[in-house]
């Protein structure tokens with residue numbers, strides 16, 4: 001089975017998913033979704049992702065589906081998993097939202 005990753009080469013969400021696939025040694029095919037041209041808002045992409053986003057949530061699915069290969073990415077020990085969830089939540093809610101905007105304004109736009 002070869003997984004197809006739909007994303008954008010500069011997208012940090014896409015990069016996160018690609019890193020998980022590589023860590024888990026899962027072969028995948030990459031299809032570029034042209035964000036600057038708004039391809040993520042066209043019917044072909046909306047059919048797969050109704051919010052018109054290039055998300056990263058699949059990374060967790062991949063990490064668990066391929067738990068038996070590559071390094072363990074999500075702890076199974078309850079306390080360690082609690083720390084993992086805490087870090088993931090802080091990263092998503094309190095870090096990524098701000099750093100993404102800063103990167104877009106200072107790097108992508110310039």
Ligand SMILES: N[C@@H](CCC(=O)N[C@@H](CS)C(=O)NCC(=O)O)C(=O)O
Nearest residue numbers: 011012013014052053054055056057
């Ligand atoms: N909370 C989502 C956000 C997904 C997201 O915003 N992805 C960006 C690319 S990194 C995107 O689709 N941007 C296009 C847009 O918002 O129109 C996640 O972290 O997966």
